[in-house]
Amino acid sequence: MLWTKITIMAIAGALGAALANRGIVLFHDAVRAIMPELMEGRMRRREFASLVFGTSFGLLIGFGIPFSLASTIVLSHGLWLGTDIIGAWFPGSYGRIKDADLKSRLGLIGSILSGALFGGLLVVAFETVTMLVARLPVNFFSYMGDLSGPIIFTLAAIPALAVAYQYGVKHGVIAFLITLLGRQLASGMRLAEPDAWAFLAGMLVLTVHAIQEGRCEVAPEESFVVSAEQIKRVRRHLPWIAVLGAVYALASNQGILMEGPQSLIALAQGDRIGAINYTVVRALSFLPLRTMSILATGVFTMDGLGFAPTLGLVSPNAVVAGIAGATVMSIEALGLVYIAKFFNRFPCMLKAANSIRTAMTKLLEIASLVGGMLAAHRMAPGFGFFAVAGLYLLNESAGTPVVRAAIGPVAIILVGITLNLLVLIQLAT
Amino acid sequence: MIKINVSGLAAKEIVYKVAELGGDQVDVRVVADIVGAREVAQGKADYYFGACATGGGGALSMAIAILGYANCFTVSTAGKPPKEEEIREAVVSGKKAFGFTSDHVDSAVPLIMKAILAQHNHEN
Numbered sequence: 054m055l056w057t058k059i060t061i062m063a064i065a066g067a068l069g070a071a072l073a074n075r076g077i078v079l080f081h082d083a084v085r086a087i088m089p090e091l092m093e094g095r096m097r098r099r100e101f102a103s104l105v106f107g108t109s110f111g112l113l114i115g116f117g118i119p120f121s122l123a124s125t126i127v128l129s130h131g132l133w134l135g136t137d138i139i140g141a142w143f144p145g146s147y148g149r150i151k152d153a154d155l156k157s158r159l160g161l162i163g164s165i166l167s168g169a170l171f172g173g174l175l176v177v178a179f180e181t182v183t184m185l186v187a188r189l190p191v192n193f194f195s196y197m198g199d200l201s202g203p204i205i206f207t208l209a210a211i212p213a214l215a216v217a218y219q220y221g222v223k224h225g226v227i228a229f230l231i232t233l234l235g236r237q238l239a240s241g242m243r244l245a246e247p248d249a250w251a252f253l254a255g256m257l258v259l260t261v262h263a264i265q266e267g268r269c270e271v272a273p274e275e276s277f278v279v280s281a282e283q284i285k286r287v288r289r290h291l292p293w294i295a296v297l298g299a300v301y302a303l304a305s306n307q308g309i310l311m312e313g314p315q316s317l318i319a320l321a322q323g324d325r326i327g328a329i330n331y332t333v334v335r336a337l338s339f340l341p342l343r344t345m346s347i348l349a350t351g352v353f354t355m356d357g358l359g360f361a362p363t364l365g366l367v368s369p370n371a372v373v374a375g376i377a378g379a380t381v382m383s384i385e386a387l388g389l390v391y392i393a394k395f396f397n398r399f400p401c402m403l404k405a406a407n408s409i410r411t412a413m414t415k416l417l418e419i420a421s422l423v424g425g426m427l428a429a430h431r432m433a434p435g436f437g438f439f440a441v442a443g444l445y446l447l448n449e450s451a452g453t454p455v456v457r458a459a460i461g462p463v464a465i466i467l468v469g470i471t472l473n474l475l476v477l478i479q480l481a482t
Numbered sequence: 483m484i485k486i487n488v489s490g491l492a493a494k495e496i497v498y499k500v501a502e503l504g505g506d507q508v509d510v511r512v513v514a515d516i517v518g519a520r521e522v523a524q525g526k527a528d529y530y531f532g533a534c535a536t537g538g539g540g541a542l543s544m545a546i547a548i549l550g551y552a553n554c555f556t557v558s559t560a561g562k563p564p565k566e567e568e569i570r571e572a573v574v575s576g577k578k579a580f581g582f583t584s585d586h587v588d589s590a591v592p593l594i595m596k597a598i599l600a601q602h603n604h605e606n
Binding site for chain 2: 082083085086087089090095096107108111112114115116218342345346349350400403404407410411414415451452453454455456457458
């Protein structure tokens with residue numbers, strides 16, 4: 054099992070770094086945004102590489118790693134931010150590879166080897182750390198599961214909050230009550246996963262609002278400018294996009310790689326339905342952003358439009374997952390123009406997606422803090438509450454060097470290490 | 483009157499903060515990011531603010547595509563809080579679009595507004 058995991062992650066790493074190096078697919082929106090500067094010669098590679106490192110490394114360490122440590126499922130940020138950095142660092146050109154000079158070819162080979170090494174080492178590192186921590190007097194990783202409750206059960210609040218952000222508090226409260234009613238009805242009818250039903254009820258309210266609003270502000274010009282050249286660039290690389298979709302969905306299916314912190318935590322806890330719901334809501338909330346970003350640059354996204362992990366989780370086995378992933382990511386790439394046209398017709402949907410993202414981010418921050426406090430308290434009664442609340446506010450006053458959403462796992466790790474040190478000097482048992 | 487367009491995560495919070503800091507010197511509103519950046523390009527608005535989880539991604543990707551990278555400035559990224567001196571230089575050098583992380587709304591917005599208001603009052 055371990056070798057399968059290492060192999061799949063090495064393949065994913067090699068693929069990600071190669072695609073990043075060729076400027077075909079990138080993970081980080083910020084990197085994709087500046088990619089044309091490099092391609093069109095307004096920026097030198099050295100400057101580009103240092104910008105990529107600067108925008109990605111903090112997120113990799115502060116977000117990708119803590120959530121991955123929480124479960125030994127690798128958070129996609131932990132892998133793809135790294136492959137972005139590797140691909141950006143090696144030299145490369147952006148025409149066809151058969152026309153490329155020797156330096157670009159060596160750059161591609163370097164990216165593939167480093168990416169594979171990076172992907173494989175990630176698994177080895179996480180497994181080793183987990184094994185070592187399990188031998189400590191206090192195995193603090195065993196408390197990471199406490200993060201899951203707040204994260205799994207706040208899913209249903211996302212649509213109602215999005216309604217509140219977009220259409221005002223009054224509508225938000227009504228949506229919230231309908232969500233609550235949906236949850237209680239489902240649980241009264243003894244349906245499995247009442248929270249999933251509550252979430253669906255909330256999404257229904259949000260959809261009704263969005264349809265009622267219709268073509269809200271009619272923009273004088275179309276929001277999305279579809280450039281034939283960028284579309285062509287994406288389509289030319291379709292085979293690689295299909296391979297990426299297959300690998301991504303397969304890794305999700307096997308519980309090796311997950312797209313977001315919420316779906317990862319839910320999956321680690323064995324709540325597959327919750328994880329599936331989170332992949333859908335994240336995909337929807339990023340839909341306009343990812344579409345825009347791809348159409349503006351001609352560079353595809355590592356996540357595609359976000360549905361490959363969903364298909365991976367839904368699939369019964371690895372083979373089906375691979376085929377489904379390749380299919381869905383190809384459809385995503387081919388469907389970009391139609392999605393752009395849809396958003397041009399209904400520009401208010403852009404705002405709805407933004408509201409969902411805001412709701413999702415804020416809920417994760419709360420869930421992460423509360424989950425972190427619960428876990429730390431269970432680990433060290435009293436001391437845990439004191440330590441995590443204190444760490445949260447110290448982080449705030451330091452200008453949030455640790456991303457708020459990651460405060461839970463980071464706090465559990467810090468409290469766990471402290472506790473082990475205290476046991477070592479016999480100040481605690 | 484300084485016209486500022488805001489988009490992205492926590493857009494409403496940013497708008498309240500800008501309005502509070504800028505008083506009657508600013509006209510600030512939430513818009514879709516494409517509209518926001520395009521109005522700046524057309525001269526209908528003066529500045530564009532955006533927040534996302536990382537500072538440079540969702541926040542600025544549209545602004546970079548429309549206004550060009552040279553007109554955009556990443557004020558903060560995950561783990562790298564905003565710095566007053568950098569922001570002042572960016573405003574003085576004529577940057578139009580500012581991206582920061584949603585974690586840094588409380589620290590970034592006052593610094594950007596301070597620099598913009600100083601620049602504006604200096605010009606008049």
